[in-house]
Amino acid sequence: MAAQDSQDHDTLAIAEKVDALCDRFEEAWRRGERPNLDAWLPADGPLRRAALAELVRVELEHRRQAGETPAVDLDATCDASPAVNGSAAACTGS
Numbered sequence: 001m002a003a004q005d006s007q008d009h010d011t012l013a014i015a016e017k018v019d020a021l022c023d024r025f026e027e028a029w030r031r032g033e034r035p036n037l038d039a040w041l042p043a044d045g046p047l048r049r050a051a052l053a054e055l056v057r058v059e060l061e062h063r064r065q066a067g068e069t070p071a072v073d074l075d076a077t078c079d080a081s082p083a084v085n086g087s088a089a090a091c092t093g094s
Contacts, residue, residue: 010046017042018051022058029062 021040028035037055042048063070
């Protein structure tokens with residue numbers, strides 16, 4: 001049971017960090033910046049993988065709000081990102 005509690009705590013901690021990171025990334029978009037997604041990613045590991053998918057979603061949302069019509073799906077965006085070395089599975093968590 002202790003191992004499960006530790007895993008749950010780690011999962012919650014990662015989710016909280018991703019949420020805070022996405023809030024800051026989104027605020028940069030609201031200020032009119034066009035933040036470089038790769039520059040916002042944490043060091044390699046579970047936090048990076050979790051953050052990547054969420055940051056991509058935030059970026060696509062803000063590009064659409066800016067009137068852009070990104071013809072990019074999540075897999076293609078992740079494949080093109082040097083952060084995941086062409087692995088959409090690492091980006092989407094699948």
